[in-house]
Amino acid sequence: MLKAVILIGGPQKGTRFRPLSFEVPKPLFPVAGVPMIQHHIEACAQVPGMQEILLIGFYQPDEPLTRFLEAAQQEFNLPIRYLQEFVPLGTGGGLYHFRDQILAGGPEAFFVLNADVCSDFPLSAMLDAYRHQPHPFLLLGTTANRTQSLNYGCIVENPQTHEVLHYVEKPSTFVSDVINCGIYLFSPEALKPLRDVFQRNQQDGQLEDSSGLWPGAGTIRLEQDVFSALAGQGQIYVHLTDGIWSQIKSAGSALYASRLYLGQYQLTHPERLAKHAPGGPRIRGNVYIHPTAKVAPSAVLGPNVSIGEGVTVGEGVRLRESIVLHGATLQEHTCVLHTIVGWGSTVGRWARVEGTPNDPNPNDPRAHMDSESLFKDGKLLPAITILGCRVRIPAEVLILNSIVLPHKELSRSFTNQIIL
Structure with a gap:
């Protein structure tokens, strides 16, 4: 018997996912047509012997999250539960805090997955x-180039x-x-070092605070507090x-x-990829179109396009390397490249966004995405380009390399700006 734990974190002040995280918890943001953590759940559900999937984080259990969990339970025929932390407990604190739920039923081992990773x-x-060589902690590793390795945990x-x-x-x-x-894949023994x-932490805190249980004792960082400390001890x-x-x-x-993920769909979910059909839009490369979307036959889509629920794509639209979210409208002859179009937004006819x-260096097989900084020397x-929810872009304008916050109605072109 196996279990899986997905660490979904929670809302934080300096999130790099704004303005998109204003509308939906980051783990539910659609990536290649489905919520980010659905890719994790699908992978876990395919492992023989998987009995339960637990989500641990400090988001409030709101309606979108509850609705997603109910739908996922039905689709994958597995118990999927959300365990809410009372305060942020770090990457390991939630595992220790909810240890009884994780170990209930006596699992042989349990997977632990960070929600903010994309993987096969x-x-x-x-x-x-x-199973060939049981140990408390098994980490999944990959290679990076020398410069980028400094941005990750190095093994x-x-x-x-x-x-x-x-x-x-x-x-x-x-x-x-x-x-x-x-x-990761942890044995039940892995919880002892967390304890x-x-x-x-509790002892250190009590030295500083004689009032009893120190509230920060539950915060455990898997990487620094456990992996660094136990490395080299077998x-x-x-x-x-x-x-x-x-x-x-x-x-x-x-x-x-x-x-x-769209590239992976060729092997894992070919049914999710749009096919070029007579009288339909021209499809180039991997494209996901939600069944409720309305796409004009003269539109040209792809490669690497994801079109969400209820989206309208007008005649002559060119769409490439973009995500168009629920309820957005792209009017006739718009051109949208390397952009995320927010929920319910409208791009006027003949506009270019x-x-x-x-992207990672295509000539370096070990290159990864750089951690983008929004500003350098005070400049964006x-x-x-990111359009927040319910943004209106007028006809015949250019929006280039810009972030538009929700509910804005623009009247002209913008380049390299954050529009508040």
């Missing part, structure tokens, strides 16, 4: 590796046994080109993958993740 989720391969492994000898989270100098993917960290191992993987930290990386992609850097 080689969970069955990880399970095979774990030094024994190449023969794959034991993790050294682990550093976001080092200041080069440590290793093997990085942590944020996808040790909790007890140590408890942590790494399973390397050369499959697709990327973090989803920002809207730009969500667009890149959509491209990766375009962004600049920040060129990046994908």
Whole structure:
């Protein structure tokens, strides 16, 4: 018997996912046509012996999240529950806080997945590796180039046994080109080191605060408090993958993740990909179109386009490398490139909405998405264009490399601006 835990986090002040996260919790943002964490759930549900999937985070259990969980339970015929943290407990604190629910029923092991990663989720391969050589912690790793590795947790492994000898989270100098993917397989024994960290935090806190239980004791960082501390002690191992993987930290990386997942659909969900049909729009490459969307036959879509529920795409529209969300309208002859069009937004006829992609270096197979910074020297850097919800773009204007906050009605062209 197996379980899975998906760490979905919660709303934070400095989120890089705005303005999109204003409307929907980030884990429910549609990537390649389905909510971000549905990709995780689909992968977990395919593992033989999976009995339950738990979501841990500190979002309020609102209507969209509840509706999604109910639909997912029906679709995958698995118990899927949300466990809400009372305060943010870090990447490991929620696992320890809800240890009784995780261990209920006596699972052989449990997967732990960060919600903000895109992957082909080689969970069955990880399970095979774990059963061949059981240890408390098995980490999924991949390779990065020397420069980008500094942005991730770096793993030094024994190449023969794959034991993790050294682990550093976001080092200041080069440590290793093997990085942590944020996808794990833990044995029930893995909760003991978490208990040790909790007890140590509690003791340290009581030294500072004599009033009793220190509220910060429950905050546990898997990476720094556990992996770094236990590396080299025969408890942590790494399973390397050369499959697709990327973090989803920002809207730009969500667009890149959509491209990766649409490519995966060729193998995993060919039924989700639009086909070129007589009298229908021209499809180039991988395109997802929700069944309720209305797309004019003279539109040209793709590659790497995702069109959401109830979207209207007019005659002569050109759409490439973009996500168009629920209820948006693209009027006749608009051109939308490298853009996320928010819920219920309208792009007027003959308008051009375009962004600049920040893709990994295509000549470097180990390159990943860079962590985009919005500003440099006080100026907005060129990046994908984002239209928040219910934005209205007038006819015959150009919106280039700009972020438009929700409910704005523009009257002219904009370049390299955040429109508040």
